[in-house]
Amino acid sequence: MTGEVLRIVLLVLQLGFLAIIYLILFGFARSLLHDLRSAERTRAASRAGIGRLAVLESPEDEPPAGTTIALGPINSIGRNVNNTIYVEDDFASASHAMLTFRGRSWFVEDQGSTNGTYVNGHRIDRPVALSFGDELAIGRVRMRLDR
Amino acid sequence: MIAINVRRLGLYLILAFAIMSGGLTYWQVIDAPQLAARDDNPQVIAARRSQPRGTIFDARGAVLASTAVTDGVSRRTYADPAFSHLLGYASLRFGTTGIEGAFDDLLIGRADPNPVRDLVGQILARSPEPKDLTLTVDKRLQDFAAAQLGSSVGAVVALDPVTGGILASTSTPTFDATPISGDPEPAGAAMDAIRAQPNNPLVARDRQGRYTPGSIMKIFTAASALDAGAITPKTTFADQPKEETQGFTVDGFRITEHDLSPVQPALWDLSPALQVSSNIYFAHVGLALGAERFLDYARRFGFCAPLAIGPSGRELPVVASYVSASSDGGCAPFSDRVELASASFGQAKVNVTPMQMALVAATIANGGSTPQPYVVRDVRSHSAGAPSKSVLETYSGDGGRGVVSAQTAATVRSAMIDAVEGQLGSLYAGAGAVKLYGVSGVQTAGKTGTAQRGEGQQPHSWFIGFAPAQKGATPAIAIAVLIEGGGSGSGNAAPIGGAVMAEWLKLQAAG
C-alpha cells in the first residue's frame, strides 16, 4: 500500500525536521550557557575597575594615544606630574580637572583651568555627570570614558 | 544600572513569550477537539465535500443513509423519509442534525472509537476512514408506524422496555432529507419548500413536540401515589360517586368529570377508576399524594429536565417535559391545589413529549425501572451495501434506574391490563389490545388519553401501553402514540398503538 508507505515516510521526515530544529536550539542553548560562564569570569576580572579613559588624541603623546587608563574613584587631571592622570599638553593647566565616581555616576569638575574642560565639545562651568561614551577634552588631549 | 534594567527587560520578554506559548497550547491542544469539529472549519467542509461518509443501517442491515462519491463530490442519499427526524441530515448548507450530527466525526471518519487507533490515525495523518452505524430501529416497524399515522399529524415512539433500544420513533408529517444534503443552491430551495408546508415537517414531534397528555398521565399519578403509600389498590374516596355528577370543588374551583356514558358512576377503587378514566378519582389521588411528592416522583420519572437518547457522549436531545409551569428549565412549584389536582389527570400545565410518555410505559413494563433509551447499536468499518462484519464498538442501555418498586409496577400493570381488556376498560381503550390485530395469547397493558385544549380545538389523542403484559411474560415493546388534534384517544391513538405493538410481536415471531 504505497499511500501508507508515503505517509510513514512523510511522518518520519517531518519528525526529523522538528528534531533538527530542536537540535539547533540545543546548540544555541549550549553556546549561550558557555558565553554566560565566560561573561561571569570577565565580569569578576573587571569588577575592580569602575571605568576607563580611552585616549583618542594626544599631540605630545603623554598619555599615549590609543591606550586606556584604568580609573580609581577620584582622579585629578593636569600638567603637574603629581596628578593621578598626568597630561603633557601646552593647553592644559597644572591642576586642570577632577574626575570622580560618586554613587552611580561619573562626574567631572573643572579646577579653574585657563582653557577650560570640554564634555562632548561643550565647555563646562559646573560639575557635570558623564555617561559612558562621553568625550572629555583637556587642552588638546581627547579622551573617552568607557566601561 | 542599565545592565540590571536590561536583565529585567529580559525577564519581561520571557514572560511575554511564555504567555504566547500558553495561548498556542490552548488553541492547539486544549480547545482543538472542539474547534476541529466545527462545521465552518475548512477541514470539515473539505471532507464533507469530497469524502465518503459512513452508511447508516437499520437493525437488520437495511440501508437508511448512504453516500456515493462521483467526480470528487460526495452525495448523501436517504432511503426512507420515515427516518428523516431521527437520522437528521448532513448538509453543507444547514449543518448536521440528528444522528448524523451526534455521530458526525465517526461517520466522516475523523475519529475512531478505539482511542489508540484514533491517535495513530492522527499522527500518521491517515485520510479519514468513515465508519458505519447500525441502529436499534427496525425499518419495517418504523415504516409500519409511519403508515399507521398516515396523513395525521403526530408521532409514534416504541422501545424495548428492558434494554431501552428504540424500536421505532417517527414523526409526521415528514420530509425528504436527500435534497437538503445536496448542493447548497438546490438545498436552499428544497429547505424553503419544506418550510412553506403546513404543520412544520421539520419538527421531530417524537422528541421535540410537547403536548398536554390528558388521561395517560394517570399512569404516572397512580404509580407515584402507590409507591409513596398515599393510596392502596383498594383506596376509595367516599364523595367520589356524588362528585362524578356534581363536580369536585377544590379551593372554590369545580372540577368536573368527562362524559362517562354509558358507564354509571359508582364507588370505584384504582382499577375501575383507571378503566373509566375518572378525573375525580385521580384528582383525589393527586391531592392525597401532595404537591411535593408529586414533583419529586415527576423528576424521578424523567420529567422536568431534558432527556437524552444515548449512547452517552453522543446523545440525541429530547426536550424537557413538565408537570407544572417551567421555571429555569425545571418544574416550578404548583401555584395552587387546583393545578395539582388537574395535573393528576394530565391537564393544567402538564406538557410532555411522546418519548417521555413511552418511557413512563416502559418503566411500568420493566418492573419500575426506567431504561436508558439508545438508538445506535454499534459502529462498524465502512461497507457500502451491507453491514461489515467488523464491529468496532457496541453500545447498550445502562440497565435502567429504579423509579418505583416492582410491587408498585405490578399493581399498575395489572390496572393497565384492565384498562384495555377489562369489562369497563375495553369500552375506552379496547382498540389498543394486540389480540385485535392477529396476535393471540398475549395481554396488552395500556391507557388512552384525550387531552383537552382550548375552546374550539380538537383534543390531542394519546395512547401509551406495552405488550406482552401478562404476569411472567417479558414485555417486548412499550409504546406512545400521539395524534395532534386527533380527538378521543380510544378512537384514534389506541388502534395505532395496538396495531404497532401487534406488528412488532408478529415480526419477532417471524424472526
Next chain:
Amino acid sequence: MRITWRAVELRMLLPLLVLVPLGFAVTHIAQSGKLEPGPLGLALAYVGLMLLAHIALVASGFRGDQLMLPLVGVIGGIGLVMLNRLPQQLAGTSVFGIQLGMAGTQLLWFGVGLVAMLALAIGLRDDGILRHYKYTWAAAGAVLLVATFQFGKEVNGARLWIDLGPVQFQPGEFIKLVLVVFIAGYLAERRTLLAEASSRIGPIAIPPLPYLLPMLAMFVIVMAIVVFSKDLGTALLFFGIFLTMLFVATGRRSYVLIGILLFLGGAFVAYKLFGHVRVRVDNWINPFADPSGSGYQTVQAIYAFARGGLFGEGLGQGLPTINGVLPIPFVHTDFIFAAVAEELGLIGAVGLLALMLTLVFRGLRIAVLARDDFSTMLAVGLTASLGLQTVIIVGGNLKLVPLTGITFPFVSYGGSSLLASFLMVGLLLAISHRSALDVAPREAEA
C-alpha cells in the same frame, strides 16, 4: 592581521544544510505524492548565501557576535520553507525577465538584506554618524512619516506603502529603525543627568520634563499613525519600543505604566471615534460573532492552530483549500505563524518562538556588553523592536491582542520588512564588534 575563524558561527550554520533542503523535500513529497526530493535549488542557494555571509565576516576580521547570523539563518530558513510551501502565485516579481515565485523573491531579498547587514556590521566602525546626527535622522524619519500619510497607498485598509515607480516599499519599517537610533541618542545623552530627578503630584511620580515631553510627542506620533495610516500594528510597536527603551534608561516601571495608561486612553478614544479601530477590537473580543465576514481571518487562523495539534499536519499537508483557495487570507505575511503552527504543530511553533527568544537574548547580551551608553540603548532598542514585533504579531494570530498587520521578523514574506530586520541585526553586530575589540583576547578563547 590574525584571522579569527568564527568556528562557533560555522558550526551553528552547518545544520541549515540539512534543515532547509529537508523542509523543501518534505513539502515536495507531500504535494506531489512522489518519493523524490524535488527541486532544491532555492534551499541550497539560501544556505549558500548564509555561508557566504559567514565567509565575508571571517575575511573582514569581524570579531562580533557569532550566534546572531546562525539564529537569523535558522529562523529565516523555517520561514523560507513555509513560503516555499504556500502557493507561489501569492506574491512574486520579475527580475531581468526571470519570473520569480514568492520563495524566489524572498530569497532575493535575503540576499539584499545580508549585503546590507554585512555593510553595517563591517563598515560601521564608528557610531558617530548615528549618534551626533540624531536630529537629522529624526527629521528624515518625520519626513518619511508625513510622506506616508500624504502619498501612501492604501492596501487592505491600512496606508503603509509608498510607490516609487518600479519599487514599492513600506516606510514604516525604516522609520522604526530611525526611531530607535534617535531615542537611543536622546536617552543616552540625558540618562545620568535625569535618572534621579522626578517631581511628584500627590502619590504619582511624574516623569521629569525631558522624559515627559518625548513621551507626549511619541504619543502624538503614534496616534497620528493610527488616524492617518490606520496602521495599528506599527503604532503599537513604536510606542512599545519607546516605553521599553525608557524603562531600560530610567529603570522606572511607573513611567511605563503612565505610558501604557496614556496609550489605553488613546486607544479607547480611537475605538469610539474610528470605525477601523472598532472593527479590529470587536473582532478581537469575539471573532465568532461574524465568522464569515470581518472575523474571518481570525477564525480561520484559530482553526489552523487547532488543525495543527501537537505534531502538526505535516509540511505541505495542512491548510486545506476550498475550491483552490487557501483558508487564511494574508497567510504569507500576517498569518505566517498560523501556517507554521498548523504544519509543524505546537512543537514546531514553540521551537520557532524559542529561536526568536534566543535571538532577543543575544541582542540583550550585546546591549549589556556594549562599550557606551548610546550603544547599549541602541542595542536595547533594536532588540526590543524585533522582540515586540514578534510578540505583537504572534499575539494577534493567537487572539491574545487585537490583530494587526505587522510582520514576523525573518519569517513573513516582504522585502521592506526583511531588509529592515537585517539592518537591525547589522547594527547589533556592529555594536558587538566594537565591544569585542576591548576584550579581544578573552573572546578569542571562546
